[in-house]
Amino acid sequence: MIGYVIGDIDMITGFRLVGVEGAEVTTVMEAKQALQHALSRSDVAIIVISEAYSTDPVIHEQIDRVRQERVSPLIVELPGSRGTFKGIPISNTISKILGIKI
Secondary structure (H helix, E strand, O other): OEEEEEEOHHHHHHHHOOOOEEEEOOOHHHHHHHHHHHHHOOOEEEEEEEHHHHOOHHHHHHHHHHHHHOOOOEEEEEOOOOOEEOOEEHHHHHHHHHOOOO
């Protein structure tokens, strides 16, 4: 079983460095197609998708449906490199976790 990541070039590059394949996307339509592709694969156990795309109503609805109807794959939403997590800048979240100001 493998992981698959959907996001911008920064997110994809980081995951590729540790051997995770994925799709670089720049539009919601591309993200939707990449999600469909990942869901159609039987070898994908976890999908990581950028919050920049997962918050789109159509994609979010599809993610919710998968979470309710299927055991696998696990879908994880992560903030992008310049994004926020639930409206909080990611740098603030990291600072809290590490206990240092970045």
